[in-house]
Amino acid sequence: MTQLPLEFIEKMKHLLAEEADAFFDAFSEARVAGLRINPLKIKTEQWENISPFPLEKIPFVANGYYYNYTNTEPGKHPYHAAGVYYIQEPSAMFVASLLDAKPGEKILDLCAAPGGKSTQIGAAMENKGILISNEIHPKRAKVLSENIERFGISNAIVTNETPQRLAQHFNHYFDKILVDAPCSGEGMFRKDPEATKYWNEDHVLTCQRLQKEVLQEAYSMLKENGILVYSTCTFSPEENEQIVEWFLTEYPDMELLPIEKSAGIEDAIPEWTKSNITDIKKCARLWPHKMKGEGHFAAKLRKRSSLEPKKTKTKEMIINIRQNELKEFIAFQQTILQNPLFSNLALFGNVLHSLPDHCPDLKGLKILRAGLHLGEMKKNRFEPNHAFALSLHLNEVKQFLQLTTDKQYWLRYLKGETLKGTEKYKGWVLVTIDDFPLGWGKEVDAIVKNFYPKGLRILM
């Protein structure tokens, strides 16, 4: 059982009163594990027919399944490398679904790494519209960018910025914003007992200050009538009900929207606000002793429109590219793809991207990924990027090498080894696992050279 900090135990006993025993009992039960399938690559019916693991549907989120982590390791299956699913704690899936992301919207995920919620939002957007996925810490931003790539998302811009700098760039710009705030992480104590070591009451208050700062910036980036979802994975009222209370007081044009609750998800608690705000009930509390998931909190808010509507000052990116600069890419497309697929092509140095429609001007921002990274223009040839492979579907491609899960041969590819060629094609081939793209290979003399990125390869 997780050893909980004494101060935390006392605090929760006081807050939960007669419910406290059930709450603490949940810490001696096993954590729950989940995976969420990627609708850009597979539909639920097909997944339920081919899933390599026994699964149980998560009742409160489309595409989500519980799996048994004691006897299955979905993270090691090649479908994971192919972006067929994302391993994510079930309660966390509930939060992103509240945003109800739609194709064509402009959405910001402000605290996005490692990318659980961004991949969920991106998939729901069906690669249409603009998703800015931001992470303040450079190393975490890199992991976020890799997860966006693995999921085959082509309309995301991954930034590594502070909320303050982002807000200078995107004034009143977004239709929807997710603030999955840095928090004291009490809801993760069962899943990650290490987290208990960093906990103390001062840390809770430090997080509260940080959450206010982040929300202030989010507010300025949200359009009128825009939706903001705020969430944490902690229990403390200071970071949940009281943050929403502060936000509503500070910004009277923000209003709470009701969150539909089922499967043991509960209302938030008005008594835990300073002025007993009944409306707080609209927010959601996910308690590990009441539902099958870890601890979370979520609030959904809308910015009302004003008499003088505010307009964004964010400009669109101007793309200048000459057809003759694309010669090698066009030749590559003709050889490999059934039909040309990409628009809004942009060259940054020798790196070719396909940007989302109406891409905002990104000048001055730290960008890790801008739309779909197609590849590099080298001397007299085009070299496709891994992201390009993962964005494709088998029926869009002319040259491929199909690997299957029934033979362990696929492991050679993920280890970076050469493969036996198709003897049908010359040059670039899309390597797939049971029809899902895994990456690129290059066939020469019946041998396929491996282009699976070095940093992703399995070492033993």
Ligand SMILES: C[S@@+](CC[C@H](N)C(=O)[O-])C[C@H]1O[C@@H](n2cnc3c(N)ncnc32)[C@H](O)[C@@H]1O
């Ligand atoms: C709860 S995690 C986000 C999890 C992510 N949304 C997901 O679903 O995978 C909070 C993130 O906020 C970031 N963060 C820390 N300090 C921050 C700050 N001052 N402003 C914005 N984000 C911050 C952390 O690095 C962390 O990645």
